[in-house]
Amino acid sequence: xxxxxxxxxxxxxxxxxxxxxxxxxxxxxxxxxxxxxxxxxxxxxxxxxxxxxxxxxxxxxxxxxxxxxxxxxxxxxxxxxxxxxxxxxxxxxxxxxxxxxxxxxxxxxxxxxxxxxxxxxxxxxxxxxxxxxxxxxxxxxxxxxxxxxxxxxxxxxxxxxxxxxxxxxxxxxxxxxxxxxxxxxxxxxxxxxxxxxxxxxxxxxxxxxxxxxxxxxxxxxxxxxxxxxxxxxxxxxxxxxxxxxxxxxxxxxxxxxxxxxxxxxxxxxxxxxxxxxxxxxxxxxxxxxxxxxxxxxxxxxxxxxxxxxxxxxxxxxxxxxxxxxxxxxxxxxxxxxxxxxxxxxxxxxxx
Ligand SMILES: [Fe+2]
Numbered sequence: 001x002x003x004x005x006x007x008x009x010x011x012x013x014x015x016x017x018x019x020x021x022x023x024x025x026x027x028x029x030x031x032x033x034x035x036x037x038x039x040x041x042x043x044x045x046x047x048x049x050x051x052x053x054x055x056x057x058x059x060x061x062x063x064x065x066x067x068x069x070x071x072x073x074x075x076x077x078x079x080x081x082x083x084x085x086x087x088x089x090x091x092x093x094x095x096x097x098x099x100x101x102x103x104x105x106x107x108x109x110x111x112x113x114x115x116x117x118x119x120x121x122x123x124x125x126x127x128x129x130x131x132x133x134x135x136x137x138x139x140x141x142x143x144x145x146x147x148x149x150x151x152x153x154x155x156x157x158x159x160x161x162x163x164x165x166x167x168x169x170x171x172x173x174x175x176x177x178x179x180x181x182x183x184x185x186x187x188x189x190x191x192x193x194x195x196x197x198x199x200x201x202x203x204x205x206x207x208x209x210x211x212x213x214x215x216x217x218x219x220x221x222x223x224x225x226x227x228x229x230x231x232x233x234x235x236x237x238x239x240x241x242x243x244x245x246x247x248x249x250x251x252x253x254x255x256x257x258x259x260x261x262x263x264x265x266x267x268x269x270x271x272x273x274x275x276x277x278x279x280x281x282x283x284x285x286x287x288x289x290x291x292x293x294x295x296x297x298x299x300x301x302x303x304x305x306x307x308x309x310x311x312x313x314x315x316x317x318x319x320x321x322x323x324x325x326x327x328x329x330x331x332x333x334x335x336x337x338x339x340x341x342x343x344x345x346x347x348x349x350x351x
Pocket of ligand 1: 114115116120149155
């Protein structure tokens with residue numbers, strides 16, 4: 001009988017004779033055992049993602065300066081990437097699968113039409129008057145609105161208002177890039193074909209139908225107004241006072257599935273003074289403060305999230321969110337890798 005303990009220390013590369021290592025290299029071969037514990041560590045995966053906090057104040061200042069330094073024609077998308085230092089800033093990723101960018105559009109500017117394989121959403125952070133034209137639907141952009149630009153849909157951004165407009169881009173770019181499937185295509189400006197699109201699913205549970213046939217689009221709803229999401233959270237909180245987790249998921253109204261294939265999107269309401277415990281789950285997650293202020297506790301680290309701040313938390317990590325106000329609710333937008341993990345069969349919640 002083998003004793004499991006006998007395999008604790010595996011052979012190292014340097015234990016092998018030099019001529020043997022050279023012979024392996026010459027044949028493009030690698031011994032597994034020196035790296036086995038690295039790729040299959042015990043119980044908890046190796047994660048490069050670090051708990052990270054991006055404060056909106058300094059980020060905004062640098063983004064507004066980018067507006068002075070770099071015209072839109074030289075940027076196409078004027079974005080400062082929220083890069084997780086655990087992955088290295090040059091990798092431009094917030095987690096293994098999540099990319100975050102804060103984008104600035106100034107009055108009169110146009111970010112030209114393109115489409116790409118990675119899926120994106122926009123969470124509008126500040127300003128009025130901008131719009132995203134996606135799949136022929138012109139979506140107005142207001143604080144807290146969630147606008148989808150899923151894989152393969154043409155999209156462009158314009159701004160008819162007067163002040164700067166800033167939004168948070170959340171993409172599955174790192175994963176799509178890793179799978180060597182990331183590319184984009186350009187096109188002339190797209191015509192508006194569905195100006196009423198986002199109103200079609202205005203009431204929950206009621207799907208527009210034409211002669212008993214439901215919509216067959218993979219992305220039937222592209223704009224999720226914050227006013228609706230906020231109202232849903234407030235109703236949930238008021239009607240279920242005992243509920244400790246006041247949360248909604250952004251779903252495809254035709255199927256009930258997550259709105260996009262790889263990343264999941266949610267909004268949370270923290271009651272006044274509430275601390276919400278979030279269990280360790282396999283996916284990494286991102287928190288963006290829509291309204292109010294919270295403290296995000298990740299192990300010994302505490303991050304003070306003010307309005308429009310953003311944080312990333314690695315997978316397999318418990319966290320808690322505390323509303324710092326004793327009198328007002330706080331609202332948090334959450335993005336995570338749950339749909340991806342569920343499809344891969346690796347989704348886990350740990351006690
Ligand atoms: Fe894009």
